Amino acid sequence: MITTNGYAAQKGEHTVSPFTFERDPPKGNEMLIQVLYCGICHSDLELLENNWGITKYPCVPGHEAAGRVTSIGPEVTKFAVGDIVGVGCMIDSCLQCQACKEGWENHCEGPNGPTMTYSGYLSPGDKEAAEYNTFGAWSDNLVVREEFVVKIPENMPLEEAAPLMCPGTDTFGPMRRFGDLSGKRIAILGLGGPGHMALQFAKAMGAEYVAVVSTHAAKRDAAFQLGADEFIVSTDADQMRSFAKSFHHILSTIPVPFDLAHYLALLRRRGTITVMGLLGPYKSILNNIDLAARGLSLTGSMIGSVAETKEVLDFCQKHSISPLVEVIDKKDINQALERLRVADVRFRFVIKIAE
Amino acid sequence: MITTNGYAAQKGEHTVSPFTFERDPPKGNEMLIQVLYCGICHSDLELLENNWGITKYPCVPGHEAAGRVTSIGPEVTKFAVGDIVGVGCMIDSCLQCQACKEGWENHCEGPNGPTMTYSGYLSPGDKEAAEYNTFGAWSDNLVVREEFVVKIPENMPLEEAAPLMCPGTDTFGPMRRFGDLSGKRIAILGLGGPGHMALQFAKAMGAEYVAVVSTHAAKRDAAFQLGADEFIVSTDADQMRSFAKSFHHILSTIPVPFDLAHYLALLRRRGTITVMGLLGPYKSILNNIDLAARGLSLTGSMIGSVAETKEVLDFCQKHSISPLVEVIDKKDINQALERLRVADVRFRFVIKIAE
Structure with missing residues (x-):
């Protein structure tokens, strides 16, 4: 067994504390990976607090x-031993x-997804599987099947590679799914970890015009620095109205339930809004008229595939795209979680686990 | 002025009765068209009864x-005078x-759509426009701008051409929007006027497998006669479960609000359900998890464009596709409406207005 030091939340806790556990050593085509950096995702908050009702405790977060x-x-x-690699939301x-x-x-449509x-x-399956609890990368190491590991390109700083495993991949896939972006007008809802990646991807994929829509007016300058053509404050009714029917595609990175109709109004006819995340129920009941009248x-x-994860690494290297990260020490995780709760991060916390 | 005899519902009525009114003669690029046949659409019921809150009275239906x-x-x-033509849901x-x-x-994004x-x-606009009330084709004639008129191919029976203007066009567009159907598994929800057209289009467009999903078990034979590969009774939980995650695309022609989650379960990962019609609010609040977990x-x-209307006529001629119609006399409209209310039609009532 491999004795591993990590950080876990116990049931009922909204913070993590040091937690030591055992991992089975790698067998078959599994590998032991020493974690050097791991990001903090908004879904870590949701899972720590069991907001989706699926959390197993002790909960050791970390999936980027x-x-x-x-x-x-x-x-x-x-x-081979020594390879520098990334692991995202799945290990098998x-x-x-x-x-x-x-x-x-x-x-995956296997019994447990x-x-x-x-x-x-x-996706809970049989009883045995339902009781199983994986421990994530806010810890010294991971054991992962090789199919779920990707090589990180040389010269890519590891603290910047880590967030590509989740907010990078999870926004890259939907943006690709929109199809050819040339000449297209795109809106990104939310400018956090996923939003600031989506913005850079949209520009690099050739979108004609990319707007960031946010409740946080203070993020305006950062949006423009990251390449945005416009910044829309979602609570400014006049500004929202002035952009009605403007966008071919919208990618929502808002991590909590919201009012869909408020943003559907921004779409052009036959436009698409992609909503990332396991938000749960929308704030109001959907009226099919809101979609049907303009063919929306x-x-x-949710999360991307392994192939998409590989592609995003190549894409970022080719286009010199990287996340903006704030590297923190392991002892400061709880402080970072507090700041993440109030969206006080530009734009991704990454924990330095080891050198 | 052109004195016109038609059939209208007055406010509060759910039936129509003879109604005589005046039309302005055609000016500019408008044409006067003698109506020979006109279909009865489920939306005629909705509008007669003002279920969408937008009906103007007297209400003379007829848009196919x-x-x-x-x-x-x-x-x-x-x-030119003498041309045989079709008119659908729009006249300008x-x-x-x-x-x-x-x-x-x-x-159209003009002030009144x-x-x-x-x-x-x-789409109500200024007061003058909001008070305007157009009278439809359950009448001797229409006055329509030429851009909104299509030529009906020679040899196409007019009673079969009429329904192509609405259920034909309105299902053809969404089916095309699904993209290449080769090798695809398609489900059609509902086997009425639109559903029986969608089924024929899906097969002619090369879908590998087309299933009809209906609450009406009695429509099974008709579905197979029209080319379906499977017939699923939507209230049969076992059968529905056996087709879970089966279909790349679903086209819903169900004309009333329903429970979306019941049918989302039939979609394969990254599948699309297109819901036709101004149904109003869904029966339950949408949970984004139901879409996000499998990328649905x-x-x-709603209605198709003029270009789509032309395309559907060509497509039907090329592939020998036609609606199954039950031609009725003008005096029997109310009886047909009653039968339509209980889905007792195979598959479209068409009123013979004149020879």
Whole structure:
């Protein structure tokens, strides 16, 4: 067994504290990865607080990690000890179902769905699986099947690579799904970890015009520095009205339930809004007239596939895109969580786990 | 003025009775069209009963007409007296806005939106426009701007051409929007006027497998006769479960609000459900998890564009597709409305207005 030091929330706690646990050593095509950096995601808050009702305790968060391979199972073929790698939201899946075979492990249709990097199975299956609890990357190491590990390009700073595993990948996929962005007008709702990546992707993919829509007027300057063409304060009714029917596509990175109709008004005819995240129920009941009258679409999106994770790393290197991060010490995680609760981060906290 | 005999519902009535009114003669590029056949749409019921709160009275329904040009305005260039033509849900639009210029008159963004063939402006604008009330094709004639008139191919029976103007066009557009259907599994919700067209389109467009989902088990044989590969009774929980995650795309033609989650379960990962019609609010609040967990999309759809109307006529001629109609006499409209209320029609009532 591998004795591992990490940080966990116990049931009923909204903070983490040091927690020591055991991992099985890597077998088959699993690898032991020393975690060097790991980001803090808004979903970590949701899971710590069990807001989705699926959290298993103790809860060791962390699903956007950069690290170093320190030991490999006997069947590993694609990696070697010493490789610098990333791990995202999944560490395993059935790899047998049609979704997995077609490269959508994130939509694995095996009995328990993909194995999430922490807090076990999001789709509960048999009793044994339902009791299983994975421990994430706010810890010294991870054990991950090689299919779920990606190589980090040389020269990419690891504290910047880590967030590409989650907010990078999770915004890259929906943006690609919009299709060719040339000549298109795009709005990004929310300018946090995912939003500030989505903004950079939209510009790099050739969108004609990209607006950031945020409740936080103080983020205006940062939006323009990151390449935005416009900044819209979502609570400013006049400004919102002036952008009615303006955008071909909207990507929402708002991490909490909201009023969909408020933003549908911004879409052009036949436009699409993609809403990221397991938000739960919308704030009001959807009226099909709001979609039908102008032929609008609503798409839901969650985590990306492994292939998308690889693609986002290449894309970021090619286009010199990187997340803006605030690196923190392990002892300051709870303070960072407090600041994240009030959106006080530009734009991603990354925990330095080791050198 | 042109004295016209039609059938109208007065406020508070759910039936129609003979009603005589005056139309302005055609001016500019308008044409006078003698109505020969006109279909009965489920939305006629909704409008007669003012279920959408937008009905103007007297209400002369009829928005899927086949007829003959009997007189043309001085600026008409594309038609001549004697032409056999069709008119759908619109008779005018601003033709100046970006939507109109790009061929989406159905999404006209002029002050009052497109001019609906009957019951005036669906999108209320200035007071004068809001008071305007158009009278539809359950009458001897229509006056329509030529841009909103399509030629009916020779040899196409007019009673079969009429329904192509509404259920034909309105299902053809969404089916095209799904993209290439080769190898795709499609479900059609509802087997009425629109559903029985959508089924034929899906097969002709190359879908690998098309299922009809209906509450009416008695429609099973008809579904197979029209080319369906499967018939699913939507209230049969076991059968519904056996088709979970089966379909790439679903087109809903259900004309009343329903429980979206019940049908989202049928979609494959990253699948799309398009819901036709101004249904109003869904029966339950949408949970974004239901879309996000499997990357699903929901699209709303209403009436088609003029270009789509032309395309559907060509497509039907090329692929020998026609609606199944039950032609009725003018005096039997109210009886047909009663039967339509209980879905007792295979599959479209068409009123014979004149020879």
